[in-house]
Amino acid sequence: MALVVQKYGGSSVGDAERIKRVAERIVAARKAGDDVVVVVSAMGDTTDELLDLANQVSPLPPGRELDMLxxxxxxxxMALLAMAIHNLGYEARSFTGSQAGVLTTSTHGRARIIDVTPGRLRGALDEGAIVIVAGFQGVAQDTKDITTLGRGGSDTTAVALAAALEADVCEIYTDVDGVYTADPRIVPDARHIEQITYEEMLELAACGAKILHLRSVEYARRFNLPIHVRSSYSQKNGTMVKGSMEDPSVEQALITGVAHDRSEAKITLVGVPDEPGAAGRIFETVAGAEINIDMIVQNVSTEGTGRTDISFTLPKADGPQAMSALNKIQDAVKFKSLLFDDHVGKVSLIGAGMRSHPGVAAQFFACIGAAGVNIEMISTSEIRVSVVCRDTDLDTAVRAVHAEFELGGGEEAVVYAGTGR
Amino acid sequence: MALVVQKYGGSSVGDAERIKRVAERIVAARKAGDDVVVVVSAMGDTTDELLDLANQVSPLPPGRELDMLxxxxxxxxMALLAMAIHNLGYEARSFTGSQAGVLTTSTHGRARIIDVTPGRLRGALDEGAIVIVAGFQGVAQDTKDITTLGRGGSDTTAVALAAALEADVCEIYTDVDGVYTADPRIVPDARHIEQITYEEMLELAACGAKILHLRSVEYARRFNLPIHVRSSYSQKNGTMVKGSMEDPSVEQALITGVAHDRSEAKITLVGVPDEPGAAGRIFETVAGAEINIDMIVQNVSTEGTGRTDISFTLPKADGPQAMSALNKIQDAVKFKSLLFDDHVGKVSLIGAGMRSHPGVAAQFFACIGAAGVNIEMISTSEIRVSVVCRDTDLDTAVRAVHAEFELGGGEEAVVYAGTGR
Structure with missing residues (x-):
């Protein structure tokens, strides 16, 4: 008998009918002999509706109360799902994050899980119940206040519970049947990926693939817990996220897929004095505003001026805050002007095999250029290469890269390169 | 500096605008120098909407999950209210029933408060915060599951917290400005009552006055805690519930007011064998179905038949369940038939002075008869006399009684009788 943790997102439990369908799916797993722990998100638009109510009451609601709301x-x-399962003749008990022992930091709105003490869940499982747990939430270890984990938090809840309960697998149900070599809405012949390493999945998540949240993949990797990403609307196998590229026995794709991201903006500081400490001052300021930046590019100093330009990308939503923080240090840092550009897109190529094939990046840049797309910024990691271009060029770039590396479903697109290690 | 507990019902916090208005009222109390603890119900129709969702998912949802929902x-x-208060520049912290230390029995849907351990609330008050607490809910002392207190539960939460925190007063805000000598919608010249004893308020609540729930008045009486019932839409004084009629220093009205109730039905068992144990069997059956009955009338045995009729009243909503339970014992108890009548109404006259004025009941029956209303059942207590009549006659009876005892606002209607004890 296995222990399975299943996570269903908001659209999977969007209304009473869908909740009943999910209940049937859960009961099927229980009937098959497995112990089942289910993590659920809020129904469909509930979170947006609650946020709307909050905004009607207060323009800047305090984090503690927003989390409570x-x-x-x-x-x-979760209560509705437990009821629907009862209705099918199985016992189900729902637990809040706090009751489930999800202990977090006290940073409201984006708390991090510190520890999971699933004693009550274990007790309910031992009594034969199906356990339902609220995703996205926990309780602060120090203040005992209710917290939320921020974007993608329910995935993280599921993985953290699975790790704490030593589950055999964590199944993340979503509205697609797994990870593809590119977004099928942009690339119609994108191919379904059956298995992927944690590292590749991390790069995909970091590069805009919305299928799994970064933090949940990090968590799974740390505990070596397999994640099965699958569709709540079909019985097909999805994508297994497991195995590390550090492990020589794991087969590694040369190229895994193409990711893209439209959620970032670019800020450019023009005419920054080319002297020690300037860049440090700038990025301390951005970090102080609690903004995560992605790519950074600094040009070589324009000859004779002693000045340079620095550009970086960040989530669009954080743009106004970053601009206002940087504005305040303009006199101190003595840069000339500040530009904000939210019409950028990022396309990334990911593949563990890239480490041993240095030609990939060059081929990537060349094919984007051949498609008529201008490259504005470049960044690379061991197993990834990314460029920033105009957002209007993004689809063209994604299709060109996908075709160039023959990732399409028409042929055996994913070439498994022996690691030779 | 006083400690005030305020309770706002669902209609007082029905939308964002009303929540902001309530926030202003709370802040005004805080500004006046009082420590404030606020108990809130769910917004307007929220509870009904959640029940509707539950019914879409399951015809008979388990109590534990229904309470969770x-x-x-x-x-x-409560979170929205705390935000609205923050917005006015005051610190507010919301707490669930469980966080507030409201410990209850584990009977889901109608748990009773066993104890209140308000350590976290006390801590927040000491730090200068306004405390907001979820009404109607608690946590079971044994199972640690979330419970609800059932109808009127938020009033009980408020009174229990006020008692535990040794508050100076518990203010119950509602949509009327207190208790009247009769329902002003039926009797236009009904008079506002400024002060009333716990015992009279208990009888009023038990007889259909919806202004305060029975259990909350019982609780307040036990701890000798004054309740101030007042309108959330005006600054007028409402009705103070305090003092016991057992206390000789408390002035007592001869007649306090007229209450009426349309929420009951009458069940009649026809031709019950007039032998020991029959009535016991019948009411054990009803009690076994967890139904509270109100009045019971047993006729004298019809001469020569050895059989009698037994009637009792109960909440309309419990009718089907009671009928089905009684049906099952028809053969065993050997009664002839079972009648269900939900077209009845109850009118009651309440007054602590009634104890020493035996003529009141006779005058009450006579004036109802003179108004052309037929009396079907009678019950009395030390300070109350009630009759059941046709529901269509109810308004007529209420008006006749109110006039007969000169309770109207035109003159000094409430006669304070010295207790002489």
């Missing part, structure tokens, strides 16, 4: 969402969906 | 309602309203 938003956690009502999963409370509703 | 419904408690989302107060979570939403």
């Amino acid at each position: 938003l956690t009502a969402g999963e409370r509703i969906s | 419904l408690t989302a309602g107060e979570r939403i309203s």
Whole structure:
């Protein structure tokens, strides 16, 4: 008998009918003999509706109360799901994040899980119940206040519970049947990926693939817990995320896939004095505003001026805050001007095999250029290469790269390169 | 500096605008120098909407999960209220029933408060915060599961917290400005009552006055805690519930007011064998179905038949369940038939002075008869006399009684009788 943790997102439990369908799926797993722990998000638009209510009451609601408010969402969906399971003749018990022992930091709105003490869940499983847990939420270890984990938090809840309960697998149900070599809405012949390493999945998630949240993959990697990403609307196998590229026995694709991201903006500081400490000052300021930046590019100093330009990308939503923080240090840092550009897109090529094939990056840049797309910024990692271009060129670039590396479904697109290690 | 507990019902926090208005009222109390603890119900129709969702998912949802679901309602309203107060520049912290230390029995849907351990609330008050607590909910002392207190539960939460925190007063805000000598919608010249004893308020509540729930008045009486019932839409004084009629220093009205109730039905068992144990068997059956009955009338045995009729009243909603339970014992108890009548109404006259004025009941029956209303059942207590009549006659009876005892606002209607004890 295995222990399976299943996670269903908001659209999977969007209304009463869908909740009943999910209940059937859970009961099927229980009937097959497995112990089942289910993590649910809030129903469909609940979170947005609650945020809307909050905004009607206060323009800047305090984090503690916002978390208290938003956690009502999963409370509703989990209780309904437990009822629907009861209705099928199986016992189900729902637990809040706090009851499930999800202990977090006290940073409201984006708390991090510190520890999971799933004693009550274990007790309910031992009594034969199906366990339902509210995703996205926990309780602060120090203040005992209710917290939320931020974007993608329910995935992280599921993986953290699976790790704490030593589950055999964590199944993440979503509206697609796994990870593809590119977004099928942009590339119609994108191929389904059956298995992928944690590292590749991390790069995909970091590069805009919305299928799994970065933090949940990091968590799974740390505990070596397999994640099965699959569709809540079909019985097909999805994508297994497991195995590390550090492990020589794991087969590695030369190229895994193409990711793209439209959620970033680019800020450019023009005419920054080319002297020690300037860049440090700038990025300390951005970090102080609690903004995560992605790519950074600094040009060589324009000859004779002693000045340079620095550009970086960041989430679009953080743009106004970053601009206002940087504005305040203009006199101190003595840069000339500040530009904000939210019409950029990022395309990335990911593949563990890239490490031993240095020609990949060159081929990537060449094919984007051949497609008529201008490259504005470049960044690379061991197993990834990314460029920033105009957002209007993004689809063209994605299709060109996908075709160039023969990732399409028409042929055996994913070449497994022996690691030779 | 006083400690005030305020309770706002669902209609007082029905939308964002009303929540902001309530926030202003709370801040005004804080500005006046009082420590304030606020108990809130769920917004307007939230509870009904959640129940509707539950019914879409399951025809008979398990109590544990229903409580988990419904408690989302107060979570939403209390967080929004705390935000609205923050917005006015005051610190507010919301707490669930469980966080507030409201420990209950584990009977889901109608748990009773066993104890209140308000350590976290005390801590927040000491730090200068306004405390907001979810009404209607608690946590079971044994199972640690979330519970709800059932109808009127938020009033009980408020009174229990006020008692535990040794508050100076518990203010119950509602949509009317207190208790009247009769329902002003039926009797236009009904008079506002400024002060009333716990015992009279208990009888009023038990007889259909919806202004305060029975259990909350019992609780307040036990701890000798004054309740101030007042309108959330005006600054007028409402009705103070305090003092016991057992206390000789408390002035007592001869007649306090007229209450009426349309929520009951009458069940009649026809031709019950007039032998020992029959009535016991019948009411054990009803009690076994967890139904509270109100009045019971047993006729004298019809001469020569050795059989009698037994009638009792109960909440309309419990009718089908009671009928089905009684049906099952028809053969065993050997009664002839079972009648169900939900077209009855109850009118009651309440007054602590009644104890020493035996003529009141006779005058009450006579004036109802003179108004052309037929009396079907009678019950009395030390300070109350009630009759059951046709529901269509109810308004006529209420008006006749109110006039007969000169309770109207035109003159000094409430006669304070010295207790002489």
